Amino acid sequence: MNAVFQDGPLDREFWRGDIDARLPAVFRAGLATILLCDALFLFPDISAFYGATGLWPAALGSGPLVGVSDAALRLVWAGGCLSLLALALGWFSRLSAFLSCAFLVAVHHRDPSITTGGDYLAQILLAFCIVLDTGAAFSLDARWRGRARDFVAAAPWRALQLHLAILYFVTARLKIRGGWLSGDGVYFGLQHFGFLRPPGAWLLAHPELCRVSTFVVLALEGTFAFFALSPIKGRTARVCAAACSVAVQLGILLTMRVGFFTALMLWTSVLFLPATARAAVAVTPRDRRLRWALVALCNGVVLVVAWDVFVGRRFPLPAAVRQAQSALGLTQQYDLFGATYEVQQWSARGVRADGREVDVMEATAPGFRSQVGWLFSPFYKVTFSPDADPAAIAQWMCRTYAANENAPLSQVTLAKHARQPARPNMETPFIDTVLFAGPCH
Numbered sequence: 001m002n003a004v005f006q007d008g009p010l011d012r013e014f015w016r017g018d019i020d021a022r023l024p025a026v027f028r029a030g031l032a033t034i035l036l037c038d039a040l041f042l043f044p045d046i047s048a049f050y051g052a053t054g055l056w057p058a059a060l061g062s063g064p065l066v067g068v069s070d071a072a073l074r075l076v077w078a079g080g081c082l083s084l085l086a087l088a089l090g091w092f093s094r095l096s097a098f099l100s101c102a103f104l105v106a107v108h109h110r111d112p113s114i115t116t117g118g119d120y121l122a123q124i125l126l127a128f129c130i131v132l133d134t135g136a137a138f139s140l141d142a143r144w145r146g147r148a149r150d151f152v153a154a155a156p157w158r159a160l161q162l163h164l165a166i167l168y169f170v171t172a173r174l175k176i177r178g179g180w181l182s183g184d185g186v187y188f189g190l191q192h193f194g195f196l197r198p199p200g201a202w203l204l205a206h207p208e209l210c211r212v213s214t215f216v217v218l219a220l221e222g223t224f225a226f227f228a229l230s231p232i233k234g235r236t237a238r239v240c241a242a243a244c245s246v247a248v249q250l251g252i253l254l255t256m257r258v259g260f261f262t263a264l265m266l267w268t269s270v271l272f273l274p275a276t277a278r279a280a281v282a283v284t285p286r287d288r289r290l291r292w293a294l295v296a297l298c299n300g301v302v303l304v305v306a307w308d309v310f311v312g313r314r315f316p317l318p319a320a321v322r323q324a325q326s327a328l329g330l331t332q333q334y335d336l337f338g339a340t341y342e343v344q345q346w347s348a349r350g351v352r353a354d355g356r357e358v359d360v361m362e363a364t365a366p367g368f369r370s371q372v373g374w375l376f377s378p379f380y381k382v383t384f385s386p387d388a389d390p391a392a393i394a395q396w397m398c399r400t401y402a403a404n405e406n407a408p409l410s411q412v413t414l415a416k417h418a419r420q421p422a423r424p425n426m427e428t429p430f431i432d433t434v435l436f437a438g439p440c441h
Helices: 012-014 022-050 070-089 093-110 117-131 142-144 157-175 187-188 198-204 209-226 236-257 261-272 285-310 319-327 360-364 378-380 390-405
Strands: 018-020 150-151 343-352 357-359 409-419 431-439
Touching: 012 157, 012 285, 018 022, 022 070, 022 093, 022 117, 022 261, 022 378, 070 093, 070 285, 093 117, 117 261, 157 209, 157 236, 157 261, 157 285, 157 360, 157 390, 187 209, 198 236, 209 236, 209 409, 236 261, 285 319, 285 378, 343 360, 357 360, 360 390, 390 409, 390 431
Parallel strands: none
Antiparallel strands: 018 150, 343 357, 343 409, 409 431
């Protein structure tokens, strides 16, 4: 292989060779830490989002967490956090990755309303950590269980790089198809105040800067895949891909609050940092076959995940494959900030037993409101779900208000004030809609 094409997709050792075990270990520790922090952040509200009497009815969810008691849910959550902690420390790394992935899949099936593209990506990253030997360095496995190795098989690592390249490519493609070439993509996205940080509000007040930002984001996301999979000067090109990713995600981090999504996407840049690689040391025919089988398995998973966005309409996957894909958490949401969503503001007014009218949302979950701030609220994400049950949400507010204020409500009205995103110097009319109005019970 010509030296120019070494360490790139055209080099077969790129796929079947080995890489330094330290970078996958660093990636494992950071990934698990980010997910553990997110799980701990959600813990106070797990009954609201996943409980039997929460705002997302069991009929709208699926999986093993449907119908479990709040006490059992807390035990499951504690177990998931312990699995993520074990993964961060590299203690039984593959087993802890499997348990952590199962935990995330179960949680996301129970309440898909607050999942984001980052949640789906996290499942896939954890699934590959089951195959990738992430415990060979910087781990308790390496220190106490004699699992230390200098190099590990590169195939799962390369498959992760391939998946990220596809993710950015499809995201840019969907944004272009969604109208971002008009220059208003960033301006539309920043009108959702519930996702906005104060610097984002400042940027929204400057439409020309929003227009420049739109084209910069498209350029960075659109070129990411070409750098990530460049067959020429692969190591250098992948560093350029990491720089593109960091630039996009730092812009999002500064202007928007979208949960752990940004931290996770920033951390995936580790996948593209330079790592020492070498040719496969396996020399027997059997070892060669096993190496290529691992390459085929890992890239086959990436192919299945990306199938729908490329050829799924003409050649849909068999139903059994789709069911297995969903059950294993091997699905990816690609439309990251590309679609145009309704700009809305929810409100909830209630009447207490003594006839006093109160703001129910302020006393139960002010995070439902669309307002500029610094911290992300998963409650706001619920308002974007087309499958949300307003009656169930209203009744959850009734129960929560009674518990928090020690005063029952006789009735509640849940409404939204909404319009389509407007272009600069244009206005679209707001429409008021009553989502639910009725007695509390």
